[in-house]
């Protein structure tokens with residue numbers, strides 16, 4: 001039988017990253033942070049001075065990304081050309097450009113096989129927007145994790161504060177809405193639940209409660 005995949009999709013800030021890591025740890029599965037690949041593509045293109053309005057030029061960057069996910073205890077260090085860019089790929093500028101280049105079909109195509117290569121025994125937790133719909137349509141468990149835009153902005157706010165970054169709450173909510181709109185309305189792989197996905201709204205739930213719910217679907 002094929003190697004099991006748990007697909008966890010949804011908008012940013014719904015808690016996918018945290019939950020995916022917890023589920024992967026609990027089950028001893030590998031983890032794919034597909035958003036990081038789009039972020040790395042955006043950052044590499046920015047660093048190389050590539051025109052971000054040119055889908056084919058950005059796709060060439062995506063095809064040749066020299067990335068390494070280096071498991072370092074709790075966290076995973078993300079290396080681009082052997083440089084640690086774990087923090088840099090989370091800045092607002094890179095977030096915006098990641099969602100911009102993620103709308104380009106040739107960029108998505110360039111990253112498709114790279115994502116599928118993460119499917120290794122004993123199993124994979126895949127975190128993204130189109131894990132259950134496009135990348136792993138045969139995933140045994142599909143979760144669509146959401147939360148209200150306000151709850152997501154607040155979590156992001158706390159994350160940024162923790163990192164010592166100054167943030168404007170109104171700007172954050174506006175950014176989240178803009179990214180959601182672009183992710184949901186794009187022609188290729190828009191952000192939407194797979195027909196066979198379990199919908200989980202984390203707005204009123206603790207991380208533990210969401211974790212238990214997701215694990216219950218895997219049993």
Ligand code: C5P
Nearest residue numbers: 012034035036038098099102128129130
């Ligand atoms: O999940 P994360 O916020 O890191 O993703 C960054 C951006 O990459 C998203 O805003 C989205 O536009 C894009 N993305 C995507 N498909 C995925 C994962 C991320 O289009 N599977």
